[in-house]
Amino acid sequence: MRKLLAAGCVVMLVAVAATGCRAGSPPQVDVKVFLVRASSQETELVTVPRRVSAELPLAEAVLRELLKGPTAAERRQGLASLIPEGAALRSVSVTETGVARADFSEGLQQGIGGSMRVLGIRQQIETTLMAIPGITSVILSVEGETEGILQP
Numbered sequence: 001m002r003k004l005l006a007a008g009c010v011v012m013l014v015a016v017a018a019t020g021c022r023a024g025s026p027p028q029v030d031v032k033v034f035l036v037r038a039s040s041q042e043t044e045l046v047t048v049p050r051r052v053s054a055e056l057p058l059a060e061a062v063l064r065e066l067l068k069g070p071t072a073a074e075r076r077q078g079l080a081s082l083i084p085e086g087a088a089l090r091s092v093s094v095t096e097t098g099v100a101r102a103d104f105s106e107g108l109q110q111g112i113g114g115s116m117r118v119l120g121i122r123q124q125i126e127t128t129l130m131a132i133p134g135i136t137s138v139i140l141s142v143e144g145e146t147e148g149i150l151q152p
Contacts, residue, residue: 027054033066034127035079036120043120045127046079058132059092059100066128082120086110090143098136100129108142109150118150 028051037044048070052061067089069081086107094100102125112118126138142149 028052029054029058029061031058031062031065032128032131033062034124034131035070035074035081036124037078038080038120043082043116043123045123047131048074048079057092057094059094059102059129059135060089062128062132063089063092063102063125066124081124082112082117083124084108084110084112094132094135098134099139100132100135100137101139101141102129103141103144106143112150122150 031050031052032047033050034045035048037046050062050065052058052065054061056064066081067083067087069083069085070079084107086105087110088105088107090103090105092100092102108121112121122140125140129135129138139146140149
């Protein structure tokens with residue numbers, strides 16, 4: 001009887017441990033980020049579904065996901081990001097009136113040239129943020145500066 005009871009306890013401990021591992025993963029939420037498909041004459045924004053941690057503020061989680069760029073499968077589909085790899089999110093906040101303020105590192109402007117690319121970077125960030133319900137406008141800054149940023 002004791003052996004049967006001990007075996008039952010072991011089985012229950014394994015079941016609890018296995019269930020606990022699954023239950024312990026952070027909650028996630030479905031979001032949209034915007035990548036680009038570029039042709040010789042235009043840049044098309046493409047909606048890409050992603051899952052992000054619900055533990056971060058949504059605007060922060062979405063921008064961090066956008067900065068990761070396309071997955072290998074998305075690259076094979078011709079998708080890319082115009083945002084430089086050295087760009088880092090410094091902060092993001094959303095006011096009660098729906099204004100999102102996103103501040104990036106100087107890396108956002110490194111090595112960019114041409115008005116089409118600059119416009120594409122802005123569109124990727126702004127459209128990704130505006131896909132969040134309640135966000136009505138976006139103010140971008142680099143190292144806290146809003147004037148003269150992302151110029152071709």
